[in-house]
Amino acid sequence: MEAIKVGIAGTGFSAMAHLEALRRIPGVKVCGIAASSLEKGEKVAKEMNIPKAYASWEELVQDPEIQAIHNCTPNVLHYKINRAVLEAGKHLLSEKPLAVDSGQSAELIRLAAESEAVSGVCFNYRHYPMVSQMKEMLQTGEPGRVHHVIGGYMQDWLLFDTDYSWRLDTDMNGPSRAVADIGSHWCDTVQHVLNKRITQVMADLQTVHPVRYRPKGSVETFAGSGGQKDTEPFAVSTEDYGSVLIHLEDGVRGVFTVSQVAAGRKNRLSLEISAEFSSMAWDQENPNTLWVGKRETASEDWSTDPALLLPKSAAMTHYPGGHQEGWPDGLKNLFIDFYAKVEDRSRKSSFATLEDGHRIVKLVEAILRSHREQRWVRVEE
Numbered sequence: 415m416e417a418i419k420v421g422i423a424g425t426g427f428s429a430m431a432h433l434e435a436l437r438r439i440p441g442v443k444v445c446g447i448a449a450s451s452l453e454k455g456e457k458v459a460k461e462m463n464i465p466k467a468y469a470s471w472e473e474l475v476q477d478p479e480i481q482a483i484h485n486c487t488p489n490v491l492h493y494k495i496n497r498a499v500l501e502a503g504k505h506l507l508s509e510k511p512l513a514v515d516s517g518q519s520a521e522l523i524r525l526a527a528e529s530e531a532v533s534g535v536c537f538n539y540r541h542y543p544m545v546s547q548m549k550e551m552l553q554t555g556e557p558g559r560v561h562h563v564i565g566g567y568m569q570d571w572l573l574f575d576t577d578y579s580w581r582l583d584t585d586m587n588g589p590s591r592a593v594a595d596i597g598s599h600w601c602d603t604v605q606h607v608l609n610k611r612i613t614q615v616m617a618d619l620q621t622v623h624p625v626r627y628r629p630k631g632s633v634e635t636f637a638g639s640g641g642q643k644d645t646e647p648f649a650v651s652t653e654d655y656g657s658v659l660i661h662l663e664d665g666v667r668g669v670f671t672v673s674q675v676a677a678g679r680k681n682r683l684s685l686e687i688s689a690e691f692s693s694m695a696w697d698q699e700n701p702n703t704l705w706v707g708k709r710e711t712a713s714e715d716w717s718t719d720p721a722l723l724l725p726k727s728a729a730m731t732h733y734p735g736g737h738q739e740g741w742p743d744g745l746k747n748l749f750i751d752f753y754a755k756v757e758d759r760s761r762k763s764s765f766a767t768l769e770d771g772h773r774i775v776k777l778v779e780a781i782l783r784s785h786r787e788q789r790w791v792r793v794e795e
Contacts (some may be wrong), residue, residue: 558690
């Protein structure tokens with residue numbers, strides 16, 4: 415069978431992670447890449463052995479040889495590129511957010527409904543084996559009715575006021591940062607695991623560094639300022655930190671905290687679910703362990719071992735027990751799921767749809783509104 419020809423829009427952190435994961439799965443071939451300039455695209459294409467670089471993302475989308483596009487550009491470009499891909503009838507896997515506002519994301523849903531191509535959003539944490547195991551264990555009914563859920567997503571890459579990235583610029587990233595960039599991952603993960611939507615929110619957000627000092631030059635995501643002395647002040651309006659009370663369907667309550675200024679926390683997405691007869695907890699920085707808490711018997715630490723996990727979760731585990739898997743493998747699982755759907759449209763998949771992405775955009779908008787108005791806000795259907 416001829417490989418599906420894939421193009422990547424973007425050359426930053428996400429784009430390189432997509433490229434690496436795509437090269438680990440059968441049936442696809444990365445044939446082209448588009449950067450912010452042809453010169454940069456040609457440089458990356460040469461380094462990464464990609465056959466073709468394009469002068470623009472428009473040229474990439476218009477190439478009749480390219481069948482699927484991975485959109486890994488800055489947030490402000492997501493809607494424009496996603497729309498063009500959908501209108502071209504090509505398969506689309508977009509980095510989150512799907513768009514920077516719900517008016518844009520609603521339009522993308524309409525276009526996707528008119529297309530025969532497969533489209534999805536890159537919420538990759540739902541594709542970890544132990545996250546899937548939590549979902550499957552709840553589906554068995556053994557833990558009982560869910561009472562509440564807690565957790566968060568903590569990072570430290572913007573801890574200092576000299577740390578800078580394009581994500582701090584609302585013109586590039588949108589009106590929310592910590593909530594939209596990492597809180598969205600937590601919200602998608604908990605909704606996926608529980609199979610319940612977040613319906614109401616009460617948010618408290620904080621900009622720890624309202625003024626930062628950015629280097630006079632480009633900086634990649636997670637790179638910090640690199641100790642550069644040639645800086646200039648930059649006013650910041652998006653949140654470094656946030657805590658959000660949530661109501662989910664069926665009366666489930668919860669709370670989550672996000673921070674990009676938590677010293678020592680590199681990429682800690684944590685999730686703990688408390689139910690009638692047991693609890694479950696998972697931490698992305700320790701991804702191969704699932705804690706199952708009991709009251710009347712000893713608690714358990716489950717490990718990522720396909721011989722021990724439930725069927726769907728075992729299928730996401732590619733090595734025997736004791737062979738550790740992590741962040742790149744979750745992304746690989748997402749792409750396996752996505753391209754299996756491309757090959758067989760009747761197949762039931764678990765990747766986030768554009769509808770899921772649209773609802774996350776509306777959820778972020780509700781959180782921002784809740785913070786502004788200091789009240790509970792319902793997530794619009």
